[in-house]
Amino acid sequence: MDATITTTVNTIAGMTLSSSVSENLYNQTLCTLRSSENKLCDIVKQLNSESLRSSPKLDDLTQYCNFFRDEIESVEKLELRMAIVGTMKAGKSTILNAIIGYDLLPSRNTAMTTLPTEILFSQHSKEPQLILKSELITMINEIGRQLQLKTNECNLGIRLRNEEDLINMMNNIAANGLTTLATITCGNSKIVDNLKYINDVIRISVMLNIENSIDSTWIPRLKVPLAHSFSIPQGEFIIIDTPGPNDSNLSAHLRQIVISELQKATLILVALEFIGSDSNDEAKLQEDIETIREYKDTDSPSYLYALVNKIDQRIEGKHNSIEQTKAAVAMKYKIPVANVHEISAMNAILSYTFRQEYEELEKKSDVTHETLMSKTKSYKMFMQQALGQTWEQAAEYINVNLLPNIAEK
Ligand SMILES: Nc1nc2c(ncn2[C@@H]2O[C@H](COP(=O)(O)OP(=O)(O)OP(=O)(O)O)[C@@H](O)[C@H]2O)c(=O)[nH]1
Ligand SMILES: [Mg+2]
Missing domain, CATH: 1.10.10 (Arc Repressor Mutant, subunit A)
Known part of the structure; x- marks a missing residue:
């Protein structure tokens, strides 16, 4: 695996402490979080019973209660959640495939990821598994049945913006019926096919105005073995793949699922193309990062890392140098320059x-x-x-x- 990616991931994830220090830290953190949550919940209860029920301040406080609940759950499970965000087609899914050492997350040169996907590294796992909640399978089958009714509609190609992969998917549904999904799938090519199917069914449903009510707890989960020599502290290390923030085929509902995943994450990897991206995409990404910053309520950007991707395409003399690129990214996204790394996931x-x-x-x-x-x-x-x-x-x-x-x- 590319040494830069290994080093970066180890730097981010492999910070191990001696067991007595980490146990103390663990107990103190849980204790502080629980007592803060209790105090805050008491205040919310009190305010709720008084006349301030519809005050915006009360909404803020309720949001903080949720924040504490998520943090307590993460600490209890010793869970380190790292989410990847980035401009459209920056290579988020390809970067994660490079990190996990398997080609499991679907990628292509047109918009692909629609639903966030969780990747859980498991010391005990022998081969990758895709784990789907039965509720998600039922929902995808339901949407699939509605798509079957639309396979012959005129203007379908135009409504799918002539995107070849999406048209092929509809033709495949018409000819061969729906893909059968299981709660546990093994086999790398089957996993990538099923994830592609799920993401495209959702993408097409949004384009054809078919309602979906996917719950944020139903997102697909990949369980993968530790493929290479990268160290993980005790507990669970989870990475979350997300769609591009400016993807016009994400409903408000799907956007909300993405935002809640970003809020739950302890570390955020920002994936960018070294040549830069569409300015609207970049503005939307900056907005998302700002939302996370506000939610975390901290000016310290130590939870933010940038991976500047596709540097195999750099032409010396034509494009910015490594230093110029890093400095520009650090300034634009307010990320410490030491946290900006250049890579080629491919x-x-x-x-x-x-x-x-x-x-x-x-x-x-x-x-x-x-x-x-x-x-x-x-x-x-x-x-x-x-x-x-x-x-x-x-x-x-x-x-x-x-x-x-x-x-x-
Ligand atoms: N040259 C080059 N191409 C890359 C690299 N990484 C990814 N790509 C290509 O960029 C395209 C987009 O990659 P994805 O991984 O699908 O990008 P994404 O950010 O996940 O895209 P969405 O999920 O649609 O938001 C694909 O065609 C990849 O093969 C890289 O390091 N170098
Ligand atoms: Mg993707």
């Missing part, structure tokens, strides 16, 4: 996949440039990315045993 996945395929091949036969070319899927793309267009000539001078090291670098 290269991370490519190098990770290549190293896995290399190791598999090594177990079965001699590893040469020829066997890598004929027996692995990632060799050609990896060599092109590492050595450029003239990789075939350059490859002759490279000892094949050094390739995993090059991939790691």
